[in-house]
Amino acid sequence: MTTIHPVILCGGSGTRLWPRSRVAKPKPFLPLVGSRTLFEATLDRCADQARFAAPVVVTGAKHLDHVEAQGCAGMQVIVEPQGKNTAPAIALAAHRLPADAIMLVCPSDHHIADVTAFVAAAEAAAALAADDWMVSFGIEPKSPETGFGYIKRGDAIPGGFRIARFVEKPDLARAKGFLAEGGYFWNGGIFAFRAGAFLAELARHRPAMAQATERAVAGGSEDATRFHPAAEAFGALEGDSVDYAVMENTSRAAVVPVDMGWSDIGNWEALRDARPCDDAGNCVSGPAELVDCRKVMVDSDGPHVSVIGLEDVVVVVDGDNILVTTAAGAQKVGKLHGAANQ
């Protein structure tokens, strides 16, 4: 069995879970589902030393305290001088690993309910990556989401499929068509690569990025378990996503289908859906009393919340901020003044 090197991407500063998620303490570092934070749970999923090497975490200076407080033994941290999207972040990790290391790139702000399914998919993806496929996890779509990119599978290969094409976020009619047609998956941002193969593909399709990240690593410095890429070289490169930079260009894109109770917890509605609920569909965190409610989530950090007669509503209390939104309205949270002006 190939040892898998987890590469945990830990950046971003979303406003969509405001007021609980803040610039100073973003989503990965909050215990949103259960008692472990999303970052801790991401490490937990790759904790089996029979399968996984110690993780490499790529993050920014502003999140370093959280990463080190919540991190695990043996973890190496790459401190990005600035955020440049996912392709340069993965390239930094690839340059720091042996060329034959199998990387499993994982966002740290998603929830995965079925860890067994995750590990099985990781092994299937690792096997394909060892054969120099650029492998994406293909999340079985549960609904016609318009907020995700989709992956259309092509011909079967051992352990997965070629990728026929990537589809940008579709409109609702198109998304419904994908589900009806079948063979489409959500792009969950989880990838497996052989480090050397990834860098070779990057050099082919984004040569400047490949060179800049190589220089940044060559000129970087170590500081205990932290690695600091050279700021000048890294700062000069043009950022891009791994999807655009590599996956949509390579001729060896593959997808491993997986059904693992995945959620990007992209807003409060998604978080409500990811949490365990009672028979009425309600879920409560903190002191609360619900009367005649269905599918109501209450999340309070202190004050007692009483809710009467509501359906499909989320109530969040965080310090001096209270949010009350319909589930459907949750996607507008990031546009609230309070969220925008933190």
Add this chain to the structure above:
Amino acid sequence: MTTIHPVILCGGSGTRLWPRSRVAKPKPFLPLVGSRTLFEATLDRCADQARFAAPVVVTGAKHLDHVEAQGCAGMQVIVEPQGKNTAPAIALAAHRLPADAIMLVCPSDHHIADVTAFVAAAEAAAALAADDWMVSFGIEPKSPETGFGYIKRGDAIPGGFRIARFVEKPDLARAKGFLAEGGYFWNGGIFAFRAGAFLAELARHRPAMAQATERAVAGGSEDATRFHPAAEAFGALEGDSVDYAVMENTSRAAVVPVDMGWSDIGNWEALRDARPCDDAGNCVSGPAELVDCRKVMVDSDGPHVSVIGLEDVVVVVDGDNILVTTAAGAQKVGKLHGAANQ
């Protein structure tokens, strides 16, 4: 013009506006509509010295501090040894006034938008009371409320109508029938009596109560502007409402119709409806941001409240308690554990 003696009844400890209204600071003493408390507004309505004498306030010891803090110059306070419902409270005031004084009995926890209409009705009621009618204000009903008693008017008399009958809180079908039929009014608990006439009717229909209240006043004591009825005599009597004790028994019950923007503010929905709102029907007190909301009331004593996508919902923040309820659910507030276990 007859001078009218306002008799302000100031008791009760409702839970229906929890968490804003509490046992320690009940509804009359809160600025629920505008900047004046309901009690202050009740005094304000009777402040015109050309028409009104200084008020007599009947209250309990536990509310005395609030009454005196919010009261007006010249006010006399009768401190009930215990609550015995409205008939004994009114009898105490009647015993303390000259027999020919015209009393205008007013609850102190209602809102009246149109003070001019109130004063006009008070004068019409006073004129009837001077002729020894037992006069009730008949509030023009705006909807088939099932939470109020109704008054059916009978024959016209100068300035009003005889009362044909009183109707207990009806069910919805019956209430709708009343509105369709016409000639029915809400019983708002506002009355006018000549003091001596009231006591004579009370002696006729509740002789024990009349005697006990007379003894309580005869044996009472004064303390600056406060009058303390004798606790033993008052404590021994059997309490009752003025409706049961006098109005439903007297042969001289009259009603003066009035349309004055009245609300008993019996729950949060009623309070929302009494407050000025914007074009979307929203009303906000405290820091808040509303997005895609209609007929939403936010009332916060500090924390910032963001609401997205809701209609016909009330959000109240009071210290460590937050209430979120549909307007229709507001009637269940008193049954919440938080409200019941203050």
